Amino acid sequence: MSGPTDVAACVEEARRAIAAAGSTEELRRVTAEVSGKRSPLAEMSRELGALEPEARRQRGQHLQAARAVVEGLLEERAAALRFEERSRELAASRLDLTEFLPGSPAARAARGHLHLVSQTRDELEDVFVGMGFEVAEGPEIETDWYNFGALNIPPAHPARGMWDTFYLDLGEPETTLLRTHTSPVQIHLMERAVLDGALPIHAVMPGRCYRRDTPDARHLPVFHQVEGLVVDRGITFADLAGTIEVFTAAYFGPDIHARLRPAYFPFTEPSAEFEITCTLCRGTGCRTCSQTGWIELGGCGMVDPAVFAAVGVDAESWTGFAFGFGIDRCAQMRHQIADLRALVENDIRFLRQF
Amino acid sequence: MRVPLSWLRDFAPFEDDAAALAATLDDLGLVVEGIEQVGEGLADVVVARVTTVAAIEGADRIRRVVVDAGRGPVEVVCGAGNFGEGDLVPLAPVGAVLPGGFAIGRRKMKGVVSDGMLCSGRELRLSEDHDGILVLNDVAGARPGQGLVEVLGIEPDVVFDLAVEANRPDAWCMAGVARDLAARLGLPFAVPATDALVAAVAGAATTGGLAPPTGPEAGLLASVRVTDTELCPRFTARVLTGVTVTDSPAWLARRLTLAGMRPINNVVDASNYVMLELGQPTHPYDLDRLAGPGLLVRRAEPGEAVTTLDGVVRALGRPGPGLDDTGQDCLICDAEGTPVGIGGVMGGASSEIGPATTRVLLEAAYFVPMAIARTAKRLHLRTEASARFERGCDPEGIDRAAERFCELVALTGGEHLTLAPGVLDVAAAVPRPLSVTVRPARLNALLGTAFTSGEIAGLLGPLGMTATATGGPDDPVAVVVPTFRPDIRPDPMGQADLAEEVARTYGYARLPRRTPAWPQPGRLTPRQRARRRAKEVLCGLGATEAWTTAFLSEADQLAAGASPPFIEVTNPLVEAERFLRSSLVPGLLGALRYNAERRQGDLRLFEVGAVFARAEVPPAEGPPAETTERLGAAFAGPGDDAWSAVAAWRTVAEALGLDGWVLEQGPHHGRAGRVLHPYRSGTLLAPPVREGGARVTLGVVGELAPDLVEAAGLVASDGRPRRIGWLDLDLDALLDPATARRRPAEAAPVSRFPSSDIDLAFVVPEEVPAGAVEATLADAAGDLLESVRLFDVYRGAQLAEPGRSLAYRLRFVAHDRTLTDDEVGEARRACIAAVEARHRAVLR
Structure with missing residues (x-):
């Protein structure tokens, strides 16, 4: 065999060879040369048997130490080479992340958008759920009784002029209609609760409504309302005012307040219109609020005894309040949407903003 | 309703602070929709005499006018031609700011410099007249250079534009507004006698009023017969003879103008004035043009035709659509039965007051509100009178209103004016004052307050109610509600009505507030949570939610595969779009097309909403319609096709925990085949929840039919219809755990052994x-x-x-x-x- 026979020289030779290995591949070859079965150190180990015991012991120790050194050098070099190679790979796999192609397969998972009205409705529901309300829903096609009669709006009542109604060709003329407000859901809820003996009621009722209004910047013939109804023992107008105030602050922000002023709704008595601090000028007065600092949001009041009578709730034991306002209008105010018709155009440039 | 502050002051001594009054009116529920400062912006306008009028070369619409306003000649350019040299006209010089904030500057037109503007009545907000310049020749004492305000005696005023709620007919007049306002402000309220009114408003000495009735009895001059006291429970008529029809006094005409009514003549104006002041419509007839002479009040014959004052022939006496229309219309006829008007709604042309009128019969009546409401609604005829009668006029205010009318006509009616003695009066049962007992405990339970009986009586009294608190603070208050408050109902509703009155007079803002609490938790139902989840999943798949129309054309309905007859809107906004949608397909295709036309057609859209169909078996209760909540999703992104829809369905089903569903591949033919690609679509079915039940159809999935896509204009660059993946789910079935089977609630253990x-x-x-x-x-x-x-x-x-x-x-x-x-x-x-x-x- 060739090569150094001296242990120290072997280690030196191994050190040189290891340092010279430029890749993991080369290092594997060097490993065989310097620590494999045919390496000089292995040869020397095999030759130990021929020595005297004392000399064999000494030389054995030397050889073991030398092999440990070589192994250490190999490991060290291997780690260094792995690091270098991984670094080169990383650099080679560089991406310019601003080269993003929106049409590429990876981009197909782009998030879609809930309609602004859905988002608003969800958020309103969440606020009311947090205040202890359940969420109830009802049909969009209603009878005259649920939409008007039970709500203390008999036929030909002048108050019917407050709602321009779409009538349907179902049954007798003008008996079936598209609900003009979510209030019929109140009637369904109370009827069911009376039947099941399940009073009290604490519910909000969001939903789609229809009025024969020509669409313009502030009106849509199809729109969304949320209605609230509480029927319980000991409920007063003070609870109504407090509920409106808490909701207003929770949804619009702590610096937005509510105030009530007398109004007329056939299904509540006393009734009130509720206004909130103008969300645009925060109450200092602007064009939107006609310099008053307040904008109208909805109507509310104590459930009229005639409504309780229509559904069979004992008005001596139970009192209640109801309120209602436009979901689309909330969205319009919060996002300063100049023209409500943008909500039904379905232009993706509008929808994806929310 | 336009309410001049000066007019309100007839009834109570209100302060000047318009903003404070407006806030109080708002807080009373008499909502102020606008405040107009009258007489503002006229300070700089002066009287000027026209000295020269000359044509401008190259202009035929405008002329060069030189005027003298007392400080030398002023040259202006003017477009009106209703005046000439020597006339007196109002001049707004450079620097003046007219009502509404219009600033006058120096302008140059066709090379002529204009140093101001000659003004029309409308530009000065003095009248509606905009046909020419306001000519002041007839204004006594007008001289060039004088201020217009001084010459016309214009007093600054404030006009509130009030929105009065439908249940407050009493507040739909000056006296009613003043009563509410005075009650809140603690001011004395009274309707002044005509004499005192004229003295206060016109500054004239007392007129002595209307001379005592003389001459023949009213009953000898005219007759009144009422054959239907159900529609018209009270009808009165007074007769004035020797009437000169002329202009109204300036103050009266001005008040009408401020309130938004056009002065016509002293008789018609007096009637309108009384209506605005007291809320009672009256109707003056030219007695000499009434056959009989006299009036007959009767029910219209079925199909009877009447020509109203507006020249329209109207068919009466037959019920219209809608519940409870009895088809009963009240006709006012001459004594021979020929109609001269529709009672409480509109008069006829034949007996109108004209310049030649000398004998006037004044009708003041009470019509049953619901009857007027039905007639006005069916005829689409809403007039100042019908709007008041249908809300309910004060049956006890008739005589006062008629007397006020006579006294006002007397101011200008000429020296021969005579009121015939006696009143033609047919009276049946009219509403009487109502007694309501208010229990303080009940009222406080509604309002959350602690009012005593004495406080309640104190708050109701100033509204014209007789409220008597007898006994202790918790003892009932006996309230007598006057007939001008028809909104207050008998008990048990009456206590709630009066609670509102107490709260209103006290001030809603002063009422206590409390945040209620109850032990029941608030939450969404499983269905509501599942719906939200399904929508969020679709968003996660890159689909955006749309909101499309519920009203479709017949062609769209048929194209979407629905079977007629569809549910139809009987009074649609757009005639063609009068069907309630049976499918979400047309709406979403329309939304895709809308975006495609804007070069943004690579989209995934979805919608959740109701679709409607006639019920095949009408339910025992409720409308004969079937409403289904559906989720529709259209996949029209790059590379989208049926697979996109299938992938979306699998994700939705997974998210909702649906178990055991199957996709039953088409082919779809016939009606469904028009909507869905016959070979690239299938039906989604769920196993029955209970053993032996029928499988439940959850919806369809696949691709839209190419013909449908092509008809919607959604074609690829090669002109072929685009492939659009389509998922259409019945949420009533899908979201209901009782219908569609779900994964069991119990967790399945995960094996620790290799698979x-x-x-x-x-x-x-x-x-x-x-x-x-x-x-x-x-x-x-x-x-x-x-x-x-x-x-x-x-x-x-x-x-x-x-x-x-x-x-x-x-x-x-x-x-x-x-x-x-x-x-x-x-x-x-x-x-x-x-x-x-x-x-x-x-x-x-």
């Missing part, structure tokens, strides 16, 4: 659905199967058998041991045997 996979590829004939093979594998593999998944489909010449190769990966696992090769091999053999036996398939 083993086997891959099986079969050549299967094309007509065998891959889903069926998969179901067979799942069935045959036994209890050890963890999952089965199709992972490759191959079609090509390499196959020995006709069909395609379907490759499945099956994963087996046991919960108590590592599976042996024998166990897996056993399952493998069973799978192969089952598939080959059931599907004419061959293992590859």
Whole structure:
């Protein structure tokens, strides 16, 4: 065999060879040369048997130490080479992340958008759920009784002029209609609760409504309302005012307040219109609020005894309040949407903003 | 309703602070929609005499006018031609700011410099007249250079534009507004006698009023007969003779103008004035043009035609659509029965007051509100009178209103004016004052207050109610509600009505507030949560939610595969779009097209909403309609097709925990085939929740039919219809745990032992659905199967058998041991045997 026979020289030779290995591949070859079965150190180990015991012991120790050194050098070099190679790979796999192609397969998972009205409705529901309300829903096609009669709006009542109604060709003329407000859901809820003996009621009722209004910047013939109804023992107008105030602050922000002023709704008595601090000028007065600092949001009041009578709730034991306002209008105010018709155009440039 | 502050002051001494008054009116529920400062902006306008009028070369619409306003000649350019040299006109010089903030500057037109503007009545907000310049020749004492305000005696005023609620007919007049306002402000309220009114408003000495009635009795001059006291429970008539029809006094005409009514003549104006002041409509007739002479009040014959004052022929006496229209219309006829007007709604032309009128019969009546409401609604005829009568006028205010009318006509009616003695009066049962007992405990339970009986009486009294608190603070208050408050109902509603009155007079803002609490938790229903989740999943798949119209045309309905007859809106906004949608397809296709037309058609859109159909079996209760909540999703992004819809469905089903559903491949033909691609669509079915029940249809999935897509204009660049993936789900079925089976609630334990996979590829004939093979594998593999998944489909010449190769990966696992090769091999053999036996398939 060739090569150094001296242990120290072997280690030196191994050190040189290891340092010279430029890749993991080369290092594997060097490993065989310097620590494999045919390496000089292995040869020397095999030759130990021929020595005297004392000399064999000494030389054995030397050889073991030398092999440990070589192994250490190999490991060290291997780690260094792995690091270098991984670094080169990383650099080679560089991406310019601003080269993003929106049409590429990876981009197909782009998030879609809930309609602004859905988002608003969800958020309103969440606020009311947090205040202890359940969420109830009802049909969009209603009878005259649920939409008007039970709500203390008999036929030909002048108050019917407050709602321009779409009538349907179902049954007798003008008996079936598209609900003009979510209030019929109140009637369904109370009827069911009376039947099941399940009073009290604490519910909000969001939903789609229809009025024969020509669409313009502030009106849509199809729109969304949320209605609230509480029927319980000991409920007063003070609870109504407090509920409106808490909701207003929770949804619009702590610096937005509510105030009530007398109004007329056939299904509540006393009734009130509720206004909130103008969300645009925060109450200092602007064009939107006609310099008053307040904008109208909805109507509310104590459930009229005639409504309780229509559904069979004992008005001596139970009192209640109801309120209602436009979901689309909330969205319009919060996002300063100049023209409500943008909500039904379905232009993706509008929808994806929310 | 336009309410001048000066007019309100007839009834109570209100302060000047318009903003404070407006805030108080708002807080009373008399909502101020606008405040107009009258007489503002006129300070700089002066009287000027026209000295020269000359044409301007090259202009035929404008002229050069030189005027003298007392400080030398001023040259202006003017477009009006209703004046000439020597006339007196109002001049707004440079620097003046007219009402509404219009600033006058120096302008140059056709080379002529204009140093101001000659003004029309409308520009000065003094009248509605905009046909020419306001000519002041007839104004006594007008001289060039004088201020217009001084010459016309204009007093600054404030006009509130009030929105009065439908239930407050009493507040729909000056006196009513003043009563509410005075009650709140603690001011004394009174309707002044005519004499005092004229003295206060016009500054004239007392007129002595209307001379005592003389001459023949009214009953000898005219007759009044009422044959239907159900529609008209009280009808009165007074007769004035020797009337001179002329202009109204300036103050009266001005008040009408401020309130938004056009002065016509002293008789008509007096009637209008009384209506605005007291809320009672009256109607003056030219007695000499009434056959009889006199009036007959009767019910219209069915089909009877009447020509109203507006020249329209109206058919009466037959019920219109809508509940409870009795078709009963009240006609006012001459004594021979020829109609001269529709009672309480509109008069006729034949007996109108004209310049030649000398004898006036004044009608003041009470009509039943509901009857007027029905008539006015059916005829689409809403007049100042009908709007008041249908809300309910004060039956006890008739005589005062008629007397006020006579006194006002007397101011200008000429020296021969005489009121005939006696009143023609037909009276049946009219509403009487109402007694309501208010229990303080009940009122406080509604309002959350602690009012005593004395406080309640104190708050109701100033509104014109007689409220008597007898006994202790908790004892009932006896309230007598006057007839001008028809909104207050008998008990038990009356207490709630009076609670509102107490609260209003006290001030809503001062009422206490409390945040209520109850032990019941608030929450969404499982269905509501599932709906939100489904929508969020679709958003996660890149679909955006749309909101499309509920009203469709017949063509759209048919194109969407719905079967007529559809539910129809009887009074649609757009005639063509009068059907309630039976499908979400037309709306979403429309939304896609809208975006495609804006070069943004690569989209995924979805919508959740109701669709409607006639009920095949009308329900025992409720409308004969079936409403279904559906989720529709259109996949029209790059590369989208039926697979996108299938992938979306699988994600939705997974998210909702649906278990055991199957996709039953088409082909769809007939009606459904017009909507769905016949070979690229299928029906989604759920197993019955209960054993033996019918399978539930959850919806459809696949691709829209190319013809439908093409008709919607959604074509690719090669002109061929685009492939649009379509998912349409019945949420009533899908979101209801009682309808569609869900994964069991119990958690399935996860095995701690390694699993083993086997891959099986079969050549299967094309007509065998891959889903069926998969179901067979799942069935045959036994209890050890963890999952089965199709992972490759191959079609090509390499196959020995006709069909395609379907490759499945099956994963087996046991919960108590590592599976042996024998166990897996056993399952493998069973799978192969089952598939080959059931599907004419061959293992590859």
